[in-house]
Amino acid sequence: MSIAIRKLDSADAGFRDKLSAVLAFEASEDEAIDRAAAGILADVKARGDAAVLEYTQRFDRVQAASVAALEIGKEALQAALAGLPEARRHALQTAADRVRAYHERQKKECGSDGFLYREADGTELGQKVTPLDRVGIYVPGGKAAYPSSVLMNAIPAKVAGVQEVIMVVPTPDGVKNELVLAAAAIAGVDRVFTIGGAQAVGALAYGTATIPQVDKIVGPGNAYVAAAKRRVFGVVGIDMIAGPSEILVICDGATDPDWIAMDLFSQAEHDELAQSILLCPDADYIAKVEASINRLLDEMPRKDVIRTSLTDRGALVKVRDMEEACEIANMIAAEHLEISAQEPQQWADLIRHAGAMFLGRFSSESLGDYCAGPNHVLPTSRTARFSSPLGVYDFQKRSSVIRVSEEGAQTLGRIAAELAYGEGLQAHARSAELRLKK
Template sequence: MSIAIRKLDAAQPDFQAQLTAVLAFEAGEDEAIDQAAARILADVKARGDAAVLEYTNRFDRLSAGSVTALEIGRQELQDALAQLSPERRSALQTAAGRVRAYHERQKIECGSNGFSYTEADGTVLGQKVTALDRVGIYVPGGKAAYPSSVLMNAIPAKVAGVQEIIMVVPTPDGIKNPLVLAAAAIAGVDRVFTVGGAQAVGALAYGTASIPQVDKIVGPGNAYVAAAKRRVFGTVGIDMIAGPSEILVICDGTTDPDWIAMDLFSQAEHDELAQSILLCPDAGYIAAVEASIKRQLPLMPRREVIRTSLTDRGALIKVRDMEQACEIANHIAAEHLEISTENPQRWADKIRHAGAMFLGRFSSEALGDYCAGPNHVLPTSRTARFSSPLGVYDFQKRSSMINISEAGAQTLGEVAAELAYGEGLQAHAGSAEYRLHRLQNRLKDGPP
């Protein structure tokens, strides 16, 4: 099987333009998809269960008589877990344990209850941290099943203290994936509905007679799900709008080329729009990786997807040195960054923008997808420049706590009133001045 993955050289004068072309990805919403999602959302908002049932039966080829019939009970989740092979069950529980341990540590580091401090005049200021009441998790269920997504979305929500997790997962033709159900049992998901698509997003966002409204929706989905999440943002919170999966590998030429080729495959096999890029200062090593790609590709079950991904969006880039590799990596701001080098921490210290960093030749990105512990829900399409992996903090909110003492009100009242008069907001000024001892008698007849 032939493959032509583009090769770039950072020394070429037009390199930046070529790199921009490689990175170009227009998430641009398809107008037809966006309008279809809008119609479904409006219908779910207006008709609730009836609309959810109609669309689910149509799109997933089901014949359910009610939305309540689409809910999977907890016993069925436990049964799915019990029916797994011992090896599969152990792997799932090990992964869940590691994800939970990491996010428990994250909760401690974030400060689980907030903080407060008392000023000299007795004023107490602080911050209270509380978990969201109810969260909706969307789990894809069409072409593939992702139990790992259940763990990565549900476990940090539970660690954060979310009271109720509602999971929605489409089951085309009524086929339920037992590993997904088992993962829901392990992760502590409270309720599961076999509903997907824009109608599932609408049901979670607006609530129906059978599916409760949530405060935030997290989890990946197809273009219709993404379009629906964009439209309901503001009614509920959302995690992010994820683009295609990405891997960027920085390598100094000391790792087995076959390992790196397979690491590039690991993202390319997701879909044709996934992106896999290698940065290396050694031209001979790049040639060895390219040869490995050509040799191993025919052995891959998803070779056509990999071939299209690498041909259309992949690149092997020769850089001047490792310092330049880090500069380019910061520009790319990849979802997954592997630093497959000797002394990887040296280069990690130079990285400012990456969703997740995998340090050393034994840290394959695939381990992060399933069981390393840190979350695999990561910013894509260069959004790692300003956003972070999904975590405990995404399922918590913070309330400012302000307890002004009588003495504190004398000082702060003067400041607030002066600024309020400057803004032309006399009621604000009067509210502050009513608390001032020197003006209390004068203001009894009303604010100025």
């Protein structure tokens, strides 16, 4: 049974409206989920550990005498790492090393050392960069087990200099994923609690007798986790509210069509709402990719999810040329953008909006998910127009540094006083004027 994947042509009338309909995704927050999350957060804020225990027993079917009993010690994390098969342990360590190396370079290149400069009158101005004290990372559990998420969230925090990283991960029915625990050991996570859901977000945001309050919460979760993160923002920082995963492929028509079909599958298999789109100027090549999709689908264990995703939200788009493909890509502002072409850089130079760019025929998006090095926590739902991948900078804050000299105060004081009187703020004006020489 072939997939009824949508086919569009940029030359057709109404193309932009049709494409917009494909892209349309309302992260409509279910009112029932929001109310439930709000109730859980309020309960955790009021009752702390007792509420966390009750919700963990109710939702994850885990019985424990205390929240402290739900903490996994560092010895257990190291044991999980030691117990992995050699090949898997090596792969996890290599991925972690590459992620760490990239973020160490990012820290250096992004001005994490701050700056200070002196003006002619002796006034000094600058910026001091300091890491957050404590960060919470949420890692999905249950059916989903994402050790890569542990690496991508914890390592940049540690590279930034965060003193304490606390990880929460649900373990329904008490089943722990050893690969996730091993990743926590490699990434340098300080404490791990086997709790999840809105109650875990509340515990991290407000603190309990056992779980300390953090300064920022990062990491993906289900709809309840997303709703809880929205509600605690302001009490703590959050990374982003992620939507369904997306891949956009720009291809010149010379890549093996099986490769492109599988790249589209790689996002479609996440869930039914994931989005996979191909832009190509070659109609015959698009037909070859469609044939590959239909031929390869039955080999996929998650073929039903892929089929629904490609049918409901996928598209194969014929464009006029590669320049137009880049123009459309900027409008889509996809989470993952592959430029599968002979000279990818010339097209990358035309891209302004993308979470991550994968250049060349051998740069499959899956490599970025696991081990290339750059972070895989990326803006979705067109938010790449104004947001960036998770990075070292997300775990740091910046303080302005102002040291005004006596001479500088004579100039700046008169300017400040004049503006303050204009705003009707006399105390501001007088504060500046008192430092003027009589």
